[in-house]
Amino acid sequence: MNRKTTSLFGAAAALALALTACGGGGTGGTGTDAGPNSGAPAAASSDPDATIGIGSLYEPQNLDNTAGGGQGITEAFNGNVYEGLFRLTDDGKVENLLAEDYKVAPDGLTYTFTLRDGVKFHSGEPLTSADVKYSIEKVTAKDSQSARKSSFEVIKKIATPDERTVTVTLSSKSISFVYNLSYIWIIDHKATGLTTTEAGTGPYKLGTWKRGASLTLDRFPGYWGTPATNKQVVFHYYTDASALNNALLTNAVDVVTSEQSPDALEQFKNNGDYKVNDGHSTTKLLLAFNDREAPFDKPLVRKAVTSAIDNKKLLNSIWGEYGTLIGSMVPPTDPWYEDLTKVNPYDLNLAKKELADAGYPNGFAFTLDTPNYDPHPTAATFVKSELAKVGITVKINVITADEWYTKVYKNRDFAATLQEHVNDRDVVWYGDPDFYWGYDEPQVTAWVKQAERSDTAEGQTALLKKVNEKIAADAASDWLYLYPQIVVASSKLSGYPLNGLNSQFYAYTIKKN
């Protein structure tokens, strides 16, 4: 035997093995939800110097959220290490944080923010208006990879009349502007090397980051507000959901930010040492049609497909008693939520009639592009068997997250696809005819635009409700279900966030007995 050849084969085999072992990752991932309010009962006597172990599947790529840090860095750093001018609370409300106050000019275009006094960065430098300007511009910069970049395209000018005042001028009215600002970290403008260090004002400063394993946050003694109720939090990162559950079972971590294996819940539910918390998620599982092309360009066909699938049965088979049916793109935590599950009810006869009316009495066949990670393949099989009952033949095409992004998102080369959509307030994508699903309804586009330019939150809510009703009536997509957001914690723990909108996980109110 020739060992040199063997070595090369060995390397190739290692590659092949690893390839088959890990197809998932990438675009997928569920938003963990969090906020400072806890659902767990307040602890009788907690240890103010406790270390809290937090188990998560989402390790940050790096520590900069405008340079591809990803979902993991939002979870670890939002509110904990970095703070925004505003904070999005666990129940979805926006409150002042580093902004003590703000005023909007009568034209709705000029925002004047007054900064809180006495705020210091972890370096000891005081917070000034220059830092705020720098931080906003970091998100809107040309090379920014911030997922929120497009929300800030309305910014025309940022001025800093004095140390504690920032004035932002918009090119058009934007009712979501203050809400959007809650995603911008305020960073010390003198800081460098932000992919491996931090320069925030939050209740914790970065201890150590051990890549592939853990990230430690230490209570910051110079914090301007209420100090954290624990001394240290350690985020432990896992790539394998069962390894994460084992860590919780052996007390290596105290809490899991977002439970992703429904099968594992039983062992915690019937165990007094743990508490399983059912919070609100914003992650929706969609059967998204390509609304541009036949047969799904006809609303009647989409409605028929929607009515032919028993979403309740699907949700139940994947998540048991957890999760919610929504009937549209809007989760209950968004202000414009309405229960629209009755619009396209599960009804096989209705589905058959709609198919016949649309000109497909004998059904048709289509290919369903299915991401290869859970729960998509399971859902695809379910959809296939449901649609067979009304004469529609589904060909399941399993693809990687990466292929999905190129084929479906960028090239729009698909008939229908399954995909999870994690963000809150993302019904507005139906107002963009260029979005991957190609829903093109001028009325909806106009409403979405108008809603953003509303003078009041009520005006915005009313218009987005109309959008929601219209897309449901048109079955723009089939919204299969809303994921549950499940935080599993040791019963010694209290004060942890339950919902964690958009992947946040505020750790500073966590107490341990």
Add this chain to the structure above:
Amino acid sequence: MTTYLLRRLAFLVVSLLLAAAVLFLLLRLLPGDPANSLLTIGADPGQIAAARHQIGSDRPLPQQFVTWLGQMATFDLGESFISTLPVGPEIAARLVVTVPLTLLAFLLAVVVAVPVGFLAAHRANRWYGPLLNGVSQFGIAVPVFWLGMLLITSFALYFHLLPAGGFPQDDWADPADALTSLLLPVVTIALVMSASLIRYVRSATLDVLDSDYLRTFRALGSSFTGAMWRHGLRNAAVPVISILGIELATTFLGAVVVESVFALPGLGSMLAKGIAQHDYPIVQGVLFVSTFGVLVIGFLADLAQRLIDPRLRGTTTRSAR
């Protein structure tokens, strides 16, 4: 011997270059665009173009290859596409886990396999000879991750004796702590590895036991132990060592799976994540370093064989074993 060493070293360098080219091309044959890992649903065309430019996937392949090779020559493994952080230091940090894991598992496997394999051959006629043989057959069929999960379930979840996974945050600052967290993974790899080693040791020993020289030496009055010690083991070791070289290399394959099951921040889990995200610099870096390790191990195994077996020393190429 010097000529042999030089030729062998030259071969090592050529193999490494060849491996580098194969690695590079294989990765580029994968469908998809690594830039996608940087993007989320909702990214605009500007962000998509920027992501492609940042990781260089908009440049021609030969140019990418030359850039990478140039970096390699200066021992620079480049920067991760996704995290933009340098690959070299991260590999170095993770070797602290993977090297002890692999070596300890290897040593344990050898310590178990050599006596067991020897017994299985020497006592082939007693009841436990075939039993040991059967157990090792079974061991070969056991998947690494399954054994790992079984050990976790029993020793960590049921008896609460050992941690279910993870590695100390301060690495080897407390060696006892580090060893404790490596114990189950080491046993997992070692058990699976020793199963196949036992079979090699057994067949090598059987060959020796039947050999004429051993019978002659005993006929001259030597005890069995003496004969085995002076001639038997040494002859049996030659084929076993060549297998050991390969086995040590494949232990790394086991590490990819085991590190994921035990949540160890090693090279294997780094590779798995790199592949999932199409992070080519990470994958190239890890595979390059491990290929280098494999080639060096092969080289050392060759040398060891030559020290043991004088018949090989005169030759410059591999002789029949």
